[in-house]
Amino acid sequence: MARHRGLSPEDKALWSRVAKTATPMHPARKDLPPEVPHPRIKTPPAARITLPAALLRPEAVKAPPGKRFSLDxxxxxxxxxxxxxxxxxxxxxQQMKRxxxxxxxxxxxxxxxLNVAQPALISFLLRAHSDGCRLALVITGKGRAGGPDAPLPVRPGALRYNVPQWLHMAxxxxxxxxVTAAHQRHGGDGAYYVYLRR
Incomplete structure (x- = not known):
């Protein structure tokens, strides 16, 4: 499909005739000054990403047959x-980590x-702290991948990635x-130990 690049001369003529018949909504208002173009801001070049040597091998970068390649x-x-x-x-x-x-x-x-989990986490930890608890377990789950039919590459586990940030915010x-990742017996990568102050 070809892109439409502006109005044709016929369309411009028709538009000018229609515009002349229109009555202004605010006749007392003076015309606005012409728009001043904004200066272009130079953006710094993108940072160079250094990959581990194991990922630079050709066999590590190729996706298996029939599967999409994703690298986080x-x-x-x-x-x-x-x-x-x-x-x-x-x-x-050390005891907590083990x-x-x-x-x-x-x-x-x-x-x-995320909108439901954040207030629930805040009220839970504030209540646990007021009850005198020192160690709380926050289970987030590991998350599910978007799958091959997902419209965008989605990082699995939105809660798993956001909860540590919430714990370091007011x-x-x-x-x-x-905050430490939980031991396997308490959920492993899908849970966090949260050690509270006295």
Missing amino acids: LATSPREALAEAPLRMDHKKH GKLSPEARIDLHGMT PLNAIVLQ
């Missing part, structure tokens, strides 16, 4: 939380949308001391 360069929540500074007792943190501490409160956010950042 964002760090997983587990990796991001592992790099976060330790703000609690080292011994307790699943030796049992959570005193838990919330399951499976099936909730009002929860005032009561959350440490």
Whole structure:
């Protein structure tokens, strides 16, 4: 289908005749000054992405036959939380990571949308903190992939990626001391331990 590039001379003539017959809505208002073009802002060139050597091998980049290729360069929540500074007792943190501490409160956010899950998480953790709980388990699930028929490449697990961000924002950042990915017995990559302040 060819794109329409502006009005033809006949269309312009017709439009000018119609415009002359129109009555202004605000006759007292003066004509607006002509629009001043905005200066172009130079954007910096895109940052160069360095891939691990394992991904640079041709066999690692090719998609299997009959399947779409997708590559997610964002760090997983587990990796991001592992790099976060330790703000609690080292011994307790090791026990928590190994699943030796049992959570005193838990919330399951499976099936909730982001708009429903965030207020539910905030009220749950504020209530758990006021009840004196130290360790809470937040279950997000691992998420489902968009599938081959999805219109856009969608990262699976919207809750799994957003919950750690919510825990580091107000009002929860005032009561959350440490966030760690849960041990396999408590949900693994689909759950988080949230250690609360006293």
